[in-house]
Amino acid sequence: MSLEPSSVNPSSAASASTQALSIDVLVSVGRHSLTERPRRADLDARALELALRLRDKRGAQVNACHVGEGGQQAGSDTEAALRDYLGMGLENLTWIDAPQGSDALGLLDEHLRAGQVSAGPRLVLCGMRAEQGEGSGLLPFLLSESLGWAYVPAVVEVEDVASEDGHWYTTVLQALPRGQRRRLRVRLPALLGIDSAAAQPRQSAFGPARRGRIEQRQLEASVMADESLANWPLQPAKPRPKRLKIVTATNARDRFKAAAAKAESTGGKVLQDVSPEQGAEAVLALLKEEGVLR
């Protein structure tokens, strides 16, 4: 660490304030898994949560946008879900009108290109996949391709945004299987797909949700029909029945014990009567196998 930060890190303080970080969050309409009532989509809400934290932490400017069928706005399912996002503390949100059966890709591409106002750093956050429609999780890949930006999936945390040698970078944590994390440095502008392991979204409050403005936007030039979708047969998903664990307990205490019992673990090895060295080796081997150590 140098004692003269200015000579080492010329960008940080001054330019960070003049060149505000601009974050676009792509939000979709979610459905409750049991009742199918419209609401904010969980992953998109987590993306918005990360953006709002960056807003609180370093004054980022947060714009949220939704692409979807317009039409009767007030009282529609879409409006209800969008108001859930507004209730998290947004003043306004853009709703880009997409006629039924059209592809969101071109619309988002145009909207995001038009959103470039300054030379400042730029991030786009979205949930890794939508809760309805195709829900393939492909959209961010296609979008990053058409914009020519990087895409990082499974992001759980945006740690920092800083510039170096005239370029902006962000440091993010990416979720890997079994709770592992990988720290990545990504050059901006970039798209980040937010994972379900990211921080829980904040509560959506009634007051701000009701006050927030939804701005309708028409981008007719970019409307394209989604041909592949038109050719796919769609049918509702059916949940698989789950076998219930039957507990025969007559009092509260036994019921509690049964409910709180840990699941039996499978696999693995039980080491007994081994020397410390053997034990340490076994642990080391496991860590290597899991890829925690290299």
Added chain:
Amino acid sequence: MLNTLLPLLLLAVLALAVVGAVRRIALWRRGRPSSVPVLTGLMAMPRRYLVDLHHVVARDKVFANTHVATAGGFVAAAALLLVVYLVPLPGSVETVLEVLLLVFSATMFVGARLVAKRRRHPPARLSKGPWMRLPKSLQAFSGSVFLIALANLGLLPEGLISGVIGWALAAVLLVALGLGLAELLLGMTWGGPMKHAFAGALHLAFHRRAERFSTRKSDREGKVHRSTGLKALNLEDETAPLGVATPEDFTWNQRLGFDACVQCGRCEAVCPAFAAGQPLNPKKLIQDMVLGMTGHSDAAYAGSPYPGKAVGEHQGTPSGPIVVEAGGALLDADTLWSCTTCRACVEECPMMIEHVDAIVDMRRFMTLEQGQTPGKGSEVIDNLIATDNPNGYAPAARMHWAADLSLPLMRDLGQADVLLWLGDGAFDMRNQRTLRALVKVLRAAEVDFAVLGDEERDSGDVARRLGDEATFQRLAKANIATLEKYRFQTIVTCDPHSFHVLSNEYGAFGGHYRVRHHSTYIDELMAADRLSLRSWKGGSVTYHDPCYLGRYNGEYEAPRRVLTALGIELNEMQRSGFRSRCCGGGGGAPITDIPGERRIPDMRMQDVAETGAELVAVGCPQCTAMLEGVVDATAQVRDIAELVADALISEDAAGKERAAKPQVVEVSP
């Protein structure tokens, strides 16, 4: 000298008191508007004071007499003093009044001595500070007035009123009277302990729940006065405020009510959250609201603090936020979320202050505007929004517990005598046993009943207590719309929370129903001889009054009658009836889960243990869950419905005296 200086002193004090009154009233009026009938209120005030307020004060007999002597003596003495010294009167009248003055000041003096005695070793619930000097002021006033009256009647020995001694005595009397007047008259409007008299009188007159008070008519009809439903927020108007963020967001008569507090600490003594060491003390909460009006810090507060929070670290501003996330403002959020809304404080408050209203008002802002419902609060609210039940179960699973009971559905029948409201306990394995027992009882009495089945939704109780008025109103309206489709005479429920909401809070949205708690309904069935029951064989039993049945709805007797009719001799807990201690399950407290030093249900089970009872009878799913969750309890927890169902002599086997086994319910063909 006395007779020339006294009128001047009185006039000056009066004038200053009026200035103080105008200033204080202006301070209250900085709150939000609230329309109350001013003249009617003022006219009803004496009765509210003498009947309703005294009714609460009289629960402490000794102090009630003390207060009557002191306050009554003071009011009469002060009035006489003003008349005698400010109004020119014929000599004979004056003598009569002087004699009366003598009597009343003597009465007051006796009262003041008793107050002083109580203050010598004050109980912890009383505030100290300026309150400790009040008995002295009372004695100074009454003593000096007594001596002045004596002197004027010529009853003092000549040696005391002439010469140097006379002058000295006059000076001493004037100073004492001056000090007394400053405390008792100026203090009423300028602050200090006597503020409670002035604010209290107006608070009674302009109380926002006028229904709470008795009237001559209600007395004649023998009605009990109760007003416990929360007031609805206006959600139609998008500019209407959502709850209370700053001291000025309270209505002016709420602010006035805060000022009426006498810091007697009766609320503190009964508050379960305070006793559990959670950071709440209803007395301090009200005092903080007073400090907020003037923007003071709580450094001068001289009562018990919020457990675990030092005094002097909080300060409010008149129009600044009451709660800020970092702490240090008037209150911390965990104080508001510790309350179980048990209403013990309101029931006990001699000044008729509405603590629960204030707490819920502030919670509303935190939930509706800030989205800061703590603990599992936001999850529960999300579940209520998405699934109409607090735990997020599939609405279609609401009737799974009764798959083998073939319960009649309103949807199929369209009408029935009784609509059995199940409540969210239908999803809870423990409460399902209660429900099955209740169904068994209803069938044994051949009641014509039906359930809403999947059409029922959460009543909205918990959403409302968590401050989510929007979700409450949505659920209320949806339930009212459902109930509108069917014809029934009575709603019966085993959940006092649903009971309260259905009968006291749906009215504001157009839902007016005749609702009965199952204990009341079973009591009616027994009175009509529709149940044949064996008598109780078990050990000793006590009964726990649910807050939402007892204090909220005044039903203390029916459950006891049912238990007695079973042949149970109740072993009452020390705190029972209107003084029952909360189980800790109300107001969303188990959801927000603010840590304390103890758990409220543990304390309640300790109360049970003290009676030596082997079984505690309850009438609420929340109480059952809370009390049954106590580890190593000495008593079993059973719902009244279960006890009755166990005692049923089934028709076919009546002769053999064989009772149906518990938890087996006949399936109707």
